[in-house]
Amino acid sequence: MSAVLKTEDHRALRFLTAGSVDDGKSTLIGRLLFDSRAILADQLDTLAKRAAGEPIDLSLLTDGLEAEREQGITIDVAYRYFATKTRKFIIADAPGHEQYTRNMVTAAAGSDAAVVLVDITKIDWRATPVPLLPQTRRHALLASLLRVPSIVFAVNKLDAVGDDAGAAFAAVKGSLEAFAAEAGITPAGIIPVSALRGDNVTAPLDAPWYDGPSLLQLLESLPTTQETTQGAMLQPVQYVARDDAEEQDASTAIKGTGHQSRVFWGRIAHGSVKAGDAVQVFPSGQGAIVAEVRRAGRTVDAAQAGESAGIVLDRQLDISRGDWIGSPGTLGATQRFSATLCWLDTEPAVPGRKYWVRHGNRWVQARITSIDHRFDIHTLTPTDAHELNVNEIGEVTVEVQQPLPVESYARNRVGGALIVVDPSSNRTSGALLVKTAVHS
Known part of the structure; x- marks a missing residue:
């Protein structure tokens, strides 16, 4: 079992839950929200009224569509937010049904981590080797192909196997390790949990057969995706804005021309940009010098990968949405x-x-x-x-x-x-x- 690593990355961690249908993904997220006290009082009251004396169904915290509540499944990606004393989190609850795999791909594309659930009640953990569900394999592979940096396997519903929980977890863990090695995946952790009962979700599991971290402890230690801020700059142009003539002064006009400056907005893909940098435009191939860099409508000294920025050039060039701005000589076609x-x-x-x-x-x-x-x-x-x-x-x-x-x-x-x-x-x-x- 991988030990929890110390991390100084306190940025919000974006992670998704994935796996086969009814593996307990929505319940796990509901448990994280419930145990971290991230549920509003009115939400809790509503769930309690729906339960009418029965145990609260935590999956309803993420299954918001009427069709999801009627069928008891997740159809669309649901996003939820919560925070602990050390970290903020953005959770994407991805559907488990094979027909909604596209929604899982959408969620994985921008995630820092993926928690792939494995329902121990659906597999024969006494078999050798333990067979994994196709959707478990598919979602882990998709997360790997989409370059999700950290993949965590959560073996769920261990409360259903009673006194055999230790042996069952060891058998499934061995099968997951063999699959991961074959697929070229290095898991960030393989964690036993019971989302329904709350075992090892936020508090460490008290069991002689497991001495690793809880799921939340592991998530708090994972790094966020680090964009490359060194080297060549690259920015896709998403929006072109022109300064309002009534608000424009000499400092926002292109020097020596009297023309209104245009601002080319987009999220920087890699590298950084500052005033004075030479840039080249794709596809025209024309060059220019950065006259000004803006963020949130204000002039800043520089901007780097992962930040949305507006670039003002020192000359008028024909640039529109869909073009790219980058360091000279780096935009190969x-x-x-x-x-x-x-x-x-x-x-x-x-x-x-x-x-x-x-x-x-x-x-x-x-x-x-x-x-x-x-x-x-x-x-x-x-x-x-x-x-x-x-x-x-x-x-x-x-x-x-x-x-x-x-x-x-x-x-x-x-x-x-x-x-x-x-x-x-x-x-x-x-x-x-x-x-x-x-x-x-």
Whole structure:
């Protein structure tokens, strides 16, 4: 068992719960909220009235849709917030049903950690080896592919196995460790819990067979995703604003021109920017000098990766939403790249068909030129495939109509991620994670 590491990272930790349906994800989050006193009095009163003398159903704290309450399942991603004395948390409760895998992908894309639940009552823990549920494997693999930095396995419902809890946990833990090693995943921890009873959720478990941290203690120690603030700067342009002429003074005009300055807003993907830096625009290739950097409408000395900033240039350039601003010579262009494709549409992905893809804030047409292989969710081995069906993951080669400054997703989650949209239905069909690109 991994020991709890000391951490000085006190930023809010974004984590999601994942796993198979009815593994207890919503109940676990409800328990975290309840035990950390993050539930408002009126919410608690409402739950108590619904329970009418029965034990409070903590899953109702996150299952907010009427259909979710009627069916007792999670359909959409629910976000909740709570804090302890040492840390703030943003929780995403992802659906467990296979048909809602796309919602889990959405939640994982911006998470610092994933808690994958394993319901010990659904598997034969006495078998050798212990078989894991396909959705447990799928969600762990998706979290790994989406570069979620910390993956935690929480073995839930140990209260249901009574005196065999220690042996059951040891058997499941061994199977999870074998799966993780095979998949190339290094778990941040494998934790025994009972979300319903509250065992080892916020307070450490008092049992002779376990001496590790509680789930909350482990979560408090995990690092947040650290954006790369060193090296080249990269910013996708999301919005272009022009200073109001009535409010503009000499300091906000481009020197020597009398023209109104334009501010190019976006979240910096990596690196940092300050006044005086040389930058280059994609796709035009034109260069300029940063005249001013703004945050929240105010001029600042500098901005860095992870921060939303407005950049004012020293000259008038034709820049619009979807363009990129970066350090000179770093914005390589490519029209062909290999990528991992997580397919989310009921219509299969097939080579040759045209799709829309979004990279940053730019939309271009694209097509899958080849499907190199599909991952077998049970064996984790590549298998031959001519198409990818819903919830399947494969390696593909993609060709786009216009050059894009894509990067490896392993290097940067902004420059290396694209979404795929069906042009006829406008459905979000898949997520592309760039592996390698051939720059022209």
